[in-house]
Amino acid sequence: MDGMHDLGGKQGFGPVRYTRNAQAFHAAWEVRVNGLYSLAVKLGIFNMDEYRHAIERMEPRHYLAASYYERSLTSLATLCVEKGVVTVGELEQRAHGHFPLAAPSAPGRTNVAGRERFVPGDRVRVRMDYVPGHVRMPGYIRGKTGVVVNESPVYPFPDAHAHAIEAADEPTYDVRFDAAELWPDSADAAFVHVGVFQSYLERVAPGA
Amino acid sequence: MSDQLSLQQGTASVEQRVAAIEAAFDARGMKPGEVVRELTHLAQEQWVPQNGARVVARAWTDPDFRRRLLANGRDAVAELGLALPRHHRHLVVLENTPTLQNVICCTLCSCTAFTIIGLPPDWYKDLEYRARVVRQSRTVLHEMGLDLAPEIEIRVWDTTADTRYMVLPVQPPGTISWSEEKLAALVTRDAMIGVARL
Numbered sequence: 001m002d003g004m005h006d007l008g009g010k011q012g013f014g015p016v017r018y019t020r021n022a023q024a025f026h027a028a029w030e031v032r033v034n035g036l037y038s039l040a041v042k043l044g045i046f047n048m049d050e051y052r053h054a055i056e057r058m059e060p061r062h063y064l065a066a067s068y069y070e071r072s073l074t075s076l077a078t079l080c081v082e083k084g085v086v087t088v089g090e091l092e093q094r095a096h097g098h099f100p101l102a103a104p105s106a107p108g109r110t111n112v113a114g115r116e117r118f119v120p121g122d123r124v125r126v127r128m129d130y131v132p133g134h135v136r137m138p139g140y141i142r143g144k145t146g147v148v149v150n151e152s153p154v155y156p157f158p159d160a161h162a163h164a165i166e167a168a169d170e171p172t173y174d175v176r177f178d179a180a181e182l183w184p185d186s187a188d189a190a191f192v193h194v195g196v197f198q199s200y201l202e203r204v205a206p207g208a
Numbered sequence: 209m210s211d212q213l214s215l216q217q218g219t220a221s222v223e224q225r226v227a228a229i230e231a232a233f234d235a236r237g238m239k240p241g242e243v244v245r246e247l248t249h250l251a252q253e254q255w256v257p258q259n260g261a262r263v264v265a266r267a268w269t270d271p272d273f274r275r276r277l278l279a280n281g282r283d284a285v286a287e288l289g290l291a292l293p294r295h296h297r298h299l300v301v302l303e304n305t306p307t308l309q310n311v312i313c314c315t316l317c318s319c320t321a322f323t324i325i326g327l328p329p330d331w332y333k334d335l336e337y338r339a340r341v342v343r344q345s346r347t348v349l350h351e352m353g354l355d356l357a358p359e360i361e362i363r364v365w366d367t368t369a370d371t372r373y374m375v376l377p378v379q380p381p382g383t384i385s386w387s388e389e390k391l392a393a394l395v396t397r398d399a400m401i402g403v404a405r406l
Contacts, residue, residue: 007339008315008366016336018352020398022329024251029226034251035244036229043238048295048370052317068318068333070222077229086232094228097220136368138315140342152371153297172369174300179343179364188346190362195369 001106001132002139004060009140009183030069037076046079049162053134054078057102078102106132108163111170112199118173122148123204126175126196134162137200140182141175145204149193150174157199170198257326259290260374261395265388267301268379277301281374285324292323298371299324302363304402309360310375311349311402313341314367321372325400332401342366352403375402 025031040046046054054075055063063071078101080086091099109131118124126141136158152172160167172195179187220228233240263285267274277284281299282292292299299321302310314320318333331337341348345362349355356362365373377399383391398404 005316007335009343010339011343013336013339015351016331016340016348017334018331018403021396022331024327024329026330029223031248031251032226032230032244035247036226036233036240038247039233039238039240039243042243055317064335067222068330073222073225073229077225080229080232085236086229090232091225091228092220094231095220095224097224098216098218099220099225099228100216136316138366138368140315150300152369155295155297155370158369172371174371176363179345183343187343188362190345190364192342193363193365195367195371197369 001056001135002130003056004058004063005056006139008138009187025069030067033069033073033076037072040076040080045083045085047156047161049134049156049158050079051075052158053105053162054082054102056134057105059100059103062100074100074102105134105163108133108165109159110165110167111157111160115170115198116201116203118148118151118198118201118203120148120150123206124148124173124175124196124201125204126200127202129200131159133159135159135200136195136197138194141177141194141196144177144182146175146177146194148173149176152195155197157197159197159199172197173201175201251327255323255327257395257397257400258392259285259288259323260321260325260397260400261392262288262388263290263301263324263374264376264395264400265392267376268391269388274376277376278303290324292321292372295370296321296323296372300365300371300373301376302365302373302402303376304378304405306378307360308363309349309354309356309402309405310363310365310373311341311345312365312367312373312375313337315339315342316366316368319367319370319372320401321374324372325374326397328401329397349403354404374400376400377406380406 055071154169157167175196177192179190281301320328
């Protein structure tokens with residue numbers, strides 16, 4: 001989905017609030033959320049793709065205003081309700097107030113037909129796919145051309161794995177993009193490397 | 209942290225919401241207290257940047273290990289007794305040179321090789337870093353205190369799949385004969401993310 005989470009290249013944000021030796025946690029409840037969601041994953045209530053997708057489904061204003069661990073908490077609660085572990089009524093009763101959850105999921109998809117195997121040096125284009133469910137293709141590479149640098153071992157296909165749809169595991173390709181092609185005339189000179197699932201890629205004919 | 213414009217009146221605080229989930233888990237015999245204690249220990253005592261620092265120090269002092277690390281990070285860190293979660297199937301180690309700076313990020317969420325380089329710092333998970341570092345890399349690094357000469361190439365690695373990355377920093381000059389232990393003490397999490405040089 002083209003959700004609020006897809007932040008790469010968005011403009012208007014100010015300086016990074018950087019401090020040396022910054023902490024991962026700032027409050028005891030954040031540590032508890034981290035433990036509780038890990039427990040839910042360990043118990044098989046949901047997988048990491050479902051977890052990420054439930055964060056993406058948060059109402060955009062809630063997503064932007066929430067801290068990292070509030071997003072984690074919202075995903076955890078949403079999935080526990082959707083999986084029938086607990087009702088929202090029980091959660092709200094226990095929390096003594098409203099408990100905002102993420103919006104319902106749109107359909108997922110299985111692997112793209114006619115996936116190709118690539119080797120380092122191949123030129124590839126990211127397909128112009130618009131996916132209503134979970135997808136791990138950041139919007140800034142859609143339709144863009146890059147060069148394959150490496151291949152990873154196969155992974156569950158996230159577009160399917162977040163929606164309990166059958167799919168073959170597939171490799172991801174480390175694809176190198178030139179920032180000047182991603183954002184012509186409005187990016188610092190750099191190469192941007194993205195781990196791109198095989199289903200998102202098509203070959204660019206040599207010389208094209 | 210919640211924006212009251214986006215959340216309806218009467219929204220429970222985050223602390224109340226966490227307590228609600230924990231109580232619901234407890235009522236179902238899922239033993240959240242025990243697991244939270246165990247995971248808190250892991251998060252604060254085991255998943256620390258000192259792990260990655262040991263890997264870097266070994267790579268600086270042992271050329272064969274360095275080769276194995278660059279070829280297959282997951283297998284190489286296992287030699288030091290370090291592991292990644294099962295779903296991180298690949299650890300790619302990115303070697304900096306005097307003319308190359310690698311930087312890692314996750315624009316879609318906040319993925320990191322947390323068992324090796326430590327849980328990500330707050331700024332790594334903030335909207336600013338996620339939105340800007342892919343597009344304004346040199347500017348963002350400058351703002352964070354890292355000034356790179358124009359001839360230094362920047363490569364930004366966006367962690368969009370379950371492959372994980374860590375940066376192998378350049379060994380500081382004048383430390384060539386140092387012991388592995390002393391070298392490891394020099395290595396910071398931020399240098400393994402790639403926003404600092406040593």
